Amino acid sequence: MKERWQLNAAIIGGDGRQLAVARSLAEKFTRVKVFGHPETAVADPLEWCDAIRTALVDARVVVLPITGVNSAGMVRGYRDQPPLDLSPEWERLAPGTLLVTGSLPAARREDLKSREIPVIEYAEDDEIAILNSIPTAEGAVQIAMEELPITIHGSTVLVLGFGRVGVTVARTFRALGARVIVAARRPALLARAIEMGCATVSGAGLAEAVSGADIIINSVPAMVLTADLLAQAAPDVLIIDLASSPGGVDFEAAARLNIKAKLYPGLPGIVAPETAGAILASSIPKLIDQFLLTNGGVR
DSSP states (O other), X not given: OOOOEEEEEEEESOOHHHHHHHHHHTTTEEEEEXXXXXXXXXXXXXXXXXSHHHHHTTEEEEEOOTTOBOXXXXXXXXXXXXXXXXXXXXXXXXXXXXXXXXOOOHHHHHHHHHTTOOEEEOTTOHHHHHHHXXXXXXXXXXXXXXXXXXXXXXXXXXXXXXXXXXXXXXXHHHHTTOEEEEEOXXXXXXXXHHHTTOEEEOGGGHHHHHHTOSEEEEOOSSOOBOHHHHTTSOTTOEEEEOSSTTOSBOHXXXXXXXXXXXXXXXXXXXXXXXXXXXXXHHXXXXXXXXXXXXXXXXX
């Protein structure tokens, strides 16, 4: 049985995936208002708003994109539109309002905690992250096929990080005939990579692996491809950064070296928006239900 809540919800920013979430939430909430999307894309029973403040009026649950909020209070806009500035309305969030966002800077998190505003950060939810890794990996394959003059079959692919995204990326490229090398720090992860048929590297061996790679795919949300490491890379290497912003690549150094490197935020929503939207539309309402049931709703 689906839970029904006598509450209003607001969806702010994001791409088409957020509209899928909004439609799912419309089955649970009294009203669901949407800001940051084209009016033509917002159909009944959703309510389109032309201002953030209008969307937030009486909203007891506020849902932001999986890309989250940055330190300046900006959230991702629709497709190629500029980011949306949430900061003017930040102080207007009432105590007890449930904020649902992909991620949140620590300072923002502490501010909301002090104001008794609960937060669900869903980008690292296992169900969402693992399912999202599928369109992410397929998107990386698409990018490699479009950007390189060689086949993936027979190429050497260095995968940095072996978490939920890295595992799926490594498996996908290996299935296409690439020689996959996994770089990770934990011995257990390296052992799993070997079990999957991948080569492994860590520590001092990373520079040599970088120098021999046709494709480098990063999933580590910290600076791992420094200027010194990039200097070891082949000039025609392709670097695909799948980590959360700002990524794990020194992009300025890559540009100086004329190396093709790019951060790809929100890749599932770009390459497979329907599938990615269905993932969020299934998972986010369950996270909200769990919170409301556990906490007796919101104040």
